[in-house]
Structures are given as structure tokens and as C-alpha cells.
Amino acid sequence: xxxxxxxxxxxxxxxxxxxxxxxxxxxxxxxxxxxxxxxxxxxxxxxxxxxxxxxxxxxxxxxxxxxxxxxxxxxxxxxxxxxxxxxxxxxxxxxxxxxxxxxxxxxxxxxxxxxxxxxxxxxxxxxxxxxxxxxxxxxxxxxxxxxxxxxxxxxxxxxxxxxxxxxxxxxxxxxxxxxxxxxxxxxxxxxxxxxxxxxxxxxxxxxxxxxxxxxxxxxxxxxxxxxxxxxxxxxxxxxxxxxxxxxxxxxxxxxxxxxxxxxxxxx
Numbered sequence: 001x002x003x004x005x006x007x008x009x010x011x012x013x014x015x016x017x018x019x020x021x022x023x024x025x026x027x028x029x030x031x032x033x034x035x036x037x038x039x040x041x042x043x044x045x046x047x048x049x050x051x052x053x054x055x056x057x058x059x060x061x062x063x064x065x066x067x068x069x070x071x072x073x074x075x076x077x078x079x080x081x082x083x084x085x086x087x088x089x090x091x092x093x094x095x096x097x098x099x100x101x102x103x104x105x106x107x108x109x110x111x112x113x114x115x116x117x118x119x120x121x122x123x124x125x126x127x128x129x130x131x132x133x134x135x136x137x138x139x140x141x142x143x144x145x146x147x148x149x150x151x152x153x154x155x156x157x158x159x160x161x162x163x164x165x166x167x168x169x170x171x172x173x174x175x176x177x178x179x180x181x182x183x184x185x186x187x188x189x190x191x192x193x194x195x196x197x198x199x200x201x202x203x204x205x206x207x208x209x210x211x212x213x214x215x216x217x218x219x220x221x222x223x224x225x226x227x228x229x230x231x232x233x234x235x236x237x238x239x240x241x242x243x244x245x246x247x248x249x250x251x252x253x254x255x256x257x258x259x260x261x262x263x264x265x266x267x
Contacts, residue, residue, distance in 0.1 A: 001191055002094070002105040004053050005113075008045035009095050009105065012038060016099035021235075024251070026244035031253040032096050033228060039256060043265055045091045046084075049113055050074045050267055074267040084263040087113065089153040090126050092254060093223040097149060103129055109188060124180065125170065126151040130188055134201055140217045146208045148176065148218070153225035155260040160226045164237040167222035173213050173245070176220075181212060219248040228255040 002009065015038050021029040034042070052073045062069045090113055097103050109128045127149035133141055150170040154163045169175060185205045192202040208218055226234060234253050241251065256262065 001107065001109045001195075002113075004051065005045045005048035005091070006105045008041065008048045009091055010098060012041040012045055012092070012095040013098035015041065016096050018096065018099065018252075024238050025241050026247075027222075027238070027241055027249055027251040029238060029251050029253070031231075031255065033255040034092070034257065036257060039258075039262070039265075042088050042092050042095070043262075045095070046088050047074075047267055049087075049091070076267055079263075081263040084266050085153055085155070085259065086151075088262060088266065089223075089225040089254075089256075090151045092225065092256065093149060093151040093252070094127055096223065096252060096254065097127060097129060097147075097221070102131070103147075107131060109191060111187075125149060125176075125184070128184060128188065130192075130205070132192075132201070132204060134198075136200055137204070140204070140207050140210075142216070144217055146205075146218050147221060149221040149223060151223045151225065153256075153259065155227070157227070157229070157260075158233075160224060160230045160234040160237045163224040163226060163234075164240060167224055167251070168242055171220045171222055171249075172242075176213055178209060178212060181209060182206075185209070213245045214247075216247060218246060219250070220244070220246060221250045221252065223252045223254055225254045225256055225259065227259045228257060231255060 016032055018030045018032050021031065023029060050073055054069055054073065059069050090110065094108060094110060097108065098105060107130050110126065111124065112126060125148045129147040131143065131145045133144055148171065150167050152163045152166040154160060156162060185208060189202050189205050192205065193199060212218060224234065238251055
């Protein structure tokens, strides 16, 4: 379901190496520390997303007519630094999810990528990954999964507390209410139908409402993005997470060098 930037996001995913830690409060814990080459790949992915898939030929044709499509698509003058960093953080998180066997860009939906405006960020989960079979079963099979991913970043040089708190809140039963999840399933249902999925198969996405939030078919993933200097503090912060609600819930720490100035390298 990812269209713009899929090649670039996948290229970043190919470089991802996750380090596993001991479980914390029933959360499976891991981490990814990026180097500058990987940060540059993330910026390349962001440029591809903002580029809207327009070819060089189309851009040249419109330029000849006085229309700078590239500038209009990127809309840099109306961007906000924190939103730019947030967008790139979501793309890095998406790459880290694709790096896990079984996750494919075709099954991933990112509500805020590409965003309608670079001046605001919508609330809610940032990534959904759907694994749905093509059999007309009345029950979900064990390998049919719906993953909700919440991504938060912070440039606070002293603590990752805000990231831990925001992720825990966004993945709580209050935020992931039946009403909210149903609206997201409605969107996924529509995307499946647009992609040519049989209506009766697409209808099965609503089975994920059964047993929320501790269903074995629903996985929650929190991804916190901070500077490498906060590694020790982040490891402390994750010990303060509430108990995980599901058997497959995961918390991922992502360390990005020079995160505070990341927006300066973006369009």
C-alpha cells in the first residue's frame, strides 16, 4: 500500500540491523542505531515521498510552462522543523518494520505519508501492517495479523521520557478504542477493495475487532526515535512502560545521529 518512496524505503530497510534486548514488562525490546549513510538513505526516501512520483519528464515539461512542480510538491516554505523530523522518523520506523521477515511494503499503510500538509501532524497510529489471507474463514488464522505502530521522536538532550510517555499513551486501550480501530479498519477495507481484493475477503478485516486489545492477531509496536546520546536514559525509560497488553507487543528504540538538526538536511 506504500506507493511513493517504496524503493527508497526498502533500500533503507535492507541496511537495518536490529539488536535484541531482554524483555521489559512483557514488551519485546530491540534497538536500531543508524549511521550517517543510513540517515542519508532516510532523507532520500523522504524526498521521494514528497516528490509524489512525478517523473523528470513531467517536471521538465511543466517547468517549460513556468510551473515548478518540484517546489510545489515539497512546499518547503510552509514546512515545520518538528513535522519534518517526525515524517523522517516515521519512514525510518517503516524501514525497520519492513526489515522484519514477513512484513512487506504492499501490506503497509501509513496514514500520514505522504501528508497533506507539512505544517501539522495527525493523531493516531502512524503505521498499520495487515497480513490477511484469501480464504473465507469465519475466524482469523494464527498467521493473520494486524500491526499498529506508533512512532514518536524527541530532541530533548536530557531525557527520552516524553517519547516513552507518548508511545505508551498512543497504544493504550483508551486511544486504541473499538471506535478508533473500526475507523482504521474501514480505511484498510477501502484500500483492499481499491487494490482488487474480493469484497468478501476484505470484509474479514473487521474480525480484528474481536478480543481487542489483547488479541493474538493484533500486535502493538512502539518506536521511539532519539539521539544516540540518550541510550542509557532510554533503557531506563522503557523499564517504566506499563505492562504490555498482548503477547507479541514490541518496543523499538531507534538512535539517529544529529537528530536535532535532521530537518536542515531535508527539502
